[in-house]
Amino acid sequence: MAPRALDYESLNENVKKVQYAVRGELYLRASELQKEGKKVVALCQAPFLLDDPNVGLFFPADAIAKAKHYLAMTIGGLGAYTDSRGMPGVRKEVADFIERRDGYPSDPELIFLTDGASKGVMQILNTIIRGESDGILVPVPQYPLYSAAISLFGGSLVPYFLEETANWGLDVNDLRQSVAQARSKGITVRAMVIINPGNPTGQCLSEANLREILHFCYQENLVLLGDEVYQQNIYQDERPFISARKVLLGMGPRVSKEVQLISFHTVSKGYWGECGQRGGYFEMTNIPPKTVDEIYKVASVSLSPNVPAQIFVSRLAHSVVMGLMVNPPKPGDISYEQFIRESKGILESLRRRARMMTDGFNSCRNVICNFTEGAMYSFPQIRLPPKAIDAAKRAGKVPDVFYCLKLLEATGISTVPGSGFGQKEGVFHLRTTILPAEEDMPEIMDSFKKFNDEFMEQYEGHGGYSRL
Amino acid sequence: MAPRALDYESLNENVKKVQYAVRGELYLRASELQKEGKKVVALCQAPFLLDDPNVGLFFPADAIAKAKHYLAMTIGGLGAYTDSRGMPGVRKEVADFIERRDGYPSDPELIFLTDGASKGVMQILNTIIRGESDGILVPVPQYPLYSAAISLFGGSLVPYFLEETANWGLDVNDLRQSVAQARSKGITVRAMVIINPGNPTGQCLSEANLREILHFCYQENLVLLGDEVYQQNIYQDERPFISARKVLLGMGPRVSKEVQLISFHTVSKGYWGECGQRGGYFEMTNIPPKTVDEIYKVASVSLSPNVPAQIFVSRLAHSVVMGLMVNPPKPGDISYEQFIRESKGILESLRRRARMMTDGFNSCRNVICNFTEGAMYSFPQIRLPPKAIDAAKRAGKVPDVFYCLKLLEATGISTVPGSGFGQKEGVFHLRTTILPAEEDMPEIMDSFKKFNDEFMEQYEGHGGYSRL
Structure with a gap:
């Protein structure tokens, strides 16, 4: 039988050409703060609840007003x-x-x-x-x-x-x-x-x-x-x-x-x-x-x-440039004070986490990392020794994938290899988020450092990459 | 300056070729029955409501179970x-x-x-x-x-x-x-x-x-x-x-x-x-x-x-083939009885409306219409007299658009001309939904008939199309 339209060999070649190794499954869930907003959406999904005489017992007045x-x-x-x-x-x-x-x-x-x-x-x-x-x-x-x-x-x-x-x-x-x-x-x-x-x-x-x-x-x-x-x-x-x-x-x-x-x-x-x-x-x-x-x-x-x-x-x-919601809730609204306090706290914690992660990477052998100014990722360069690159080739892996897999096996830390995003020839990275809880960050960075330094020791022996 | 990529003349030609005269803005909203389902979605949007000790006062037990x-x-x-x-x-x-x-x-x-x-x-x-x-x-x-x-x-x-x-x-x-x-x-x-x-x-x-x-x-x-x-x-x-x-x-x-x-x-x-x-x-x-x-x-x-x-x-x-929801709610669930009764009622009413509409169209001069077996539309053929087609051409309109515009002006009934869907050369239709409330249906069909028969009289005089 001739190839059918949905047999692999006869698909639109542009579909096959699509490269999509990464799925952004890591996302900012920095907060459980959104309750007021979620109540508004809940009321919108079931608007007849607004007619229930008891709605005011269960939903705050500003959520009810916004749902309407x-x-x-x-x-x-x-x-x-x-x-x-x-x-x-x-x-x-x-x-x-x-x-x-x-x-x-x-x-x-x-x-x-x-x-x-x-x-x-x-x-x-x-x-x-x-x-x-x-x-x-x-x-x-x-x-x-x-x-x-x-x-x-x-x-x-x-x-x-x-x-x-x-x-x-x-x-x-x-x-x-x-x-x-x-x-x-x-x-x-x-x-x-x-x-x-x-x-x-x-x-x-x-x-x-x-x-x-x-x-x-x-x-x-x-x-x-x-x-x-x-x-x-x-x-x-x-x-x-x-x-x-x-x-x-x-x-x-x-x-x-x-x-x-x-x-x-x-x-x-x-x-x-x-x-x-x-x-x-x-x-x-x-x-x-x-x-x-x-x-x-x-x-x-x-x-x-x-x-x-x-x-x-x-x-x-309704949010202002720096990410603080101004309209829902507004000053004077019932939930405003708590809202501002908690959202400022999150911002400051994220800054501290970005700093801990950058500093942590820069303290590791053969790792250099720019500070995360925005977004939610740290993207350190991993300077892989030639022997590690050879070992990756023997294992049939792209070198940064090889490194990230070893990292995952040794520590449970899941990262995305830089090759999924493109990088200069012979230069390797990984992407990780700055979102882990602040209290967990020291342990994560210690665990990373221990893995990385052992990895470098294994493939390079004494002396850093820069001295090769 | 040379044409820029988003100037009209330099767009992807395939984008321009797209024909999309119709938007399906008419939709089945036959029922306000879905309250239970909407309560489930509301709880899912604001899951912390489940921890509120009063949740049971406001949401039924089966909605709470399903949200979980x-x-x-x-x-x-x-x-x-x-x-x-x-x-x-x-x-x-x-x-x-x-x-x-x-x-x-x-x-x-x-x-x-x-x-x-x-x-x-x-x-x-x-x-x-x-x-x-x-x-x-x-x-x-x-x-x-x-x-x-x-x-x-x-x-x-x-x-x-x-x-x-x-x-x-x-x-x-x-x-x-x-x-x-x-x-x-x-x-x-x-x-x-x-x-x-x-x-x-x-x-x-x-x-x-x-x-x-x-x-x-x-x-x-x-x-x-x-x-x-x-x-x-x-x-x-x-x-x-x-x-x-x-x-x-x-x-x-x-x-x-x-x-x-x-x-x-x-x-x-x-x-x-x-x-x-x-x-x-x-x-x-x-x-x-x-x-x-x-x-x-x-x-x-x-x-x-x-x-x-x-x-x-x-x-x-969770719905069965004929559209009755079986799992949410299930027999024995709190809201089951009312649910079945009301959904059967809707189905029967829609059947009656489909029949009234088909019969109504078929009673009009120069209109023939197949019965609506499924979906939610009636698609009668309007046999436009040559003089009406000429009048449409003079007005710079496609003939069925001309008819549907006149219908809208005279009666307020909004329909979609058949030319939006494609039809054989020289044959004209309109699409309308069978969704108007059952009690309104006789008045709607009377109003249509009055408009249509006057339209045919104007462009054809005495004697039906079939006698031409």
């Missing part, structure tokens, strides 16, 4: 489709959030809610990519959503390297080289992805760096796709998160009115990451109305984003 | 990602449901939960379609998800016509002709879509017809995509819903072991349609493990289906 607010936005509760772009009321709240954050007004008509940020990124890449000669600039290391989606839609990934020795900064000269190299292969670079704060690299881009990037996009006629899903996870004060949009709108009229920007955000991160809800949004800047119509049309093929998550997007929109 | 059941399946509640295929416990319940329905065991590893059926259909079409020479057989009239997704992924839609005079049945000879015609244009037909019960056409395919279709797929080496989202909306006893899978597995070993089938279902329909939740699943039959791995990999790019909807899928899985 959201239910009034829907057409018949959470079980009905909304507009394919999401509920207008929530999109207005997102626009208000963006305006508060950036200091420039935002138009709700240019904000589309999505089933998580990934779905938005995929839709936009599908809109841009027309074939394999369309290139997208993607950072290396990168969160592999980008490589996977570009493969799936049949485009070309054009890599640019982040500079580890410059705290994972981005050198515009390297960008130019990447574009020139792509051109020499007949690829037209059409868009550029930035992940800020970085995943897996944890850096925050400076305002100056963002200006350079935007100017480069202007010169090269590139759409900028700003993955800003970790904007509320910042662990230092020196380099706050600044949105690409804020920098863009502050530039001269040529650049600020010309560069096409799409920014992505999600409810899965922040202090109250709710990744299982699958909620997010993208905002479009300088995108022509006819293109917005096309994006709307394609969004409408899948009818509407899921409605419960739209409420989580609204709650996200 | 679902929470035990998750990894930390609804706010955490699940496996990209959905929670194993829910997939097992879906497999049990399918086995009860069809009488053949089903493997949970071959069931993937999705954010609604549409997302599943899109993923599978993306997996199959390699380029424009890959053809997909799609019924006409069709739900426009199929034409839209095939455009978006750059494939070719190969239409086959449903036969209105045979109650929207499907003639395999027509299928053969469609395939032959496609071949003559260099298109390889790789898959076939059936929508059963039909949307917008409302027919249920007979077992004999399904056998013919499956045999045809075997002969032509086609994957069968079975859109069975309305399987729980059946309004007559003569022709029950039979799944393509049940028929396939009852055929001889060659066919039953060879034909690749993917079946789609959703939580958006049925008596308790929860379309805003965006939940669904697909089940794969005769799909090789390597292909399943590829589909799993691509599903994992968007991390996981939204988790609240997975609970709605579980509840769907």
Whole structure:
């Protein structure tokens, strides 16, 4: 019998080409604080509870008021489709959030809610990519959503390297080289992805760096796709998160009115990451109305984003830049004081954890690690001795996978090898989260150090890598 | 300045080609019965409520037990990602449901939960379609998800016509002709879509017809995509819903072991349609493990289906074929009696409404209408007089759009013109739902009849179309 359409050999080759070794199963669950928000969603799921005369015994007054607010936005509760772009009321709240954050007004008509940020990124890449000669600039290391989606839609990934020795900064000269190299292969670079704060690299881009990037996009006629899903996870004060949009709108009229920007955000991160809800949004800047119509049309093929998550997007929109929720609850609301106290405590604890982890890695033989400025990951470089690389090859493993497997076996610590994100030739990393409980952190880092130093001893003998 | 990647003229042409005039904003909300289920989901959204000593005052014992059941399946509640295929416990319940329905065991590893059926259909079409020479057989009239997704992924839609005079049945000879015609244009037909019960056409395919279709797929080496989202909306006893899978597995070993089938279902329909939740699943039959791995990999790019909807899928899985929920609540459960009584009442009322609507349309001048056997739509043919067609052309409208606009203006009745679904040249329809309240139905049909008969009088004068 001839191959059938769903036999492996006859599948869409773009599907097979997709690389997706990593699944982001590690997520921020820094808090059990969200009870008030969850009560609101619970009431929205079962709105008839609001008619129960005893509802006030079980739910606080502010949760009841907010549930009524959201239910009034829907057409018949959470079980009905909304507009394919999401509920207008929530999109207005997102626009208000963006305006508060950036200091420039935002138009709700240019904000589309999505089933998580990934779905938005995929839709936009599908809109841009027309074939394999369309290139997208993607950072290396990168969160592999980008490589996977570009493969799936049949485009070309054009890599640019982040500079580890410059705290994972981005050198515009390297960008130019990447574009020139792509051109020499007949690829037209059409868009550029930035992940800020970085995943897996944890850096925050400076305002100056963002200006350079935007100017480069202007010169090269590139759409900028700003993955800003970790904007509320910042662990230092020196380099706050600044949105690409804020920098863009502050530039001269040529650049600020010309560069096409799409920014992505999600409810899965922040202090109250709710990744299982699958909620997010993208905002479009300088995108022509006819293109917005096309994006709307394609969004409408899948009818509407899921409605419960739209409420989580609204709650996200009520948070201020530093991640403290301001509207739900507001000063004066019943649960406000506790809320502020506890959320500040979480932020400070996460900063201490980021510091303990960075310092812990840097105290290990042949390990160097940049500080986690944002996002939720530590991404140390592991300088594997040649004998370890040989041993990995004999075992049929990529060297960093070999190291991470040994680490898992010896300590139970589960990490993601750097090869899942891309890295320079012959350089190895692993990604781990800074989320373990603060009280567990010393033991985890001791356990790591013991494993690592024994591993290095085994494959290198006395004397560090640097002395080879 | 050169066109930028998100300027309209430089978008992916496949995006522009997508046709999507219709959004299924009309949905089954036949019931406010789901309170018990909604209470379960409410408790799952705010699981700490279970620790409140007063929880039993506000929530019934069976809702509390079921919420605990679902929470035990998750990894930390609804706010955490699940496996990209959905929670194993829910997939097992879906497999049990399918086995009860069809009488053949089903493997949970071959069931993937999705954010609604549409997302599943899109993923599978993306997996199959390699380029424009890959053809997909799609019924006409069709739900426009199929034409839209095939455009978006750059494939070719190969239409086959449903036969209105045979109650929207499907003639395999027509299928053969469609395939032959496609071949003559260099298109390889790789898959076939059936929508059963039909949307917008409302027919249920007979077992004999399904056998013919499956045999045809075997002969032509086609994957069968079975859109069975309305399987729980059946309004007559003569022709029950039979799944393509049940028929396939009852055929001889060659066919039953060879034909690749993917079946789609959703939580958006049925008596308790929860379309805003965006939940669904697909089940794969005769799909090789390597292909399943590829589909799993691509599903994992968007991390996981939204988790609240997975609970709605579980509840769907507990329903029996005729749409009566059996497990939640079960006989003996507190809310069982009322549940059965009310759900039977809804079913009977929907049957009466389907009958009133069909009879109403058939009593109108130049209108003929098949009975709605399943799904939730009535799809009458409107035989527009030549003068009406001319008037539409002068107004720059498609003739059925012209008619539906006049209907809306005159009566407030909102319908979808048949041209949104495809129809034979020169034949016109409209789609409307059978969901208006039973007590409103006589007035609606009177109002329609008055409008229609005046319209026909205006454009035709005395004497019916048939006498022309």
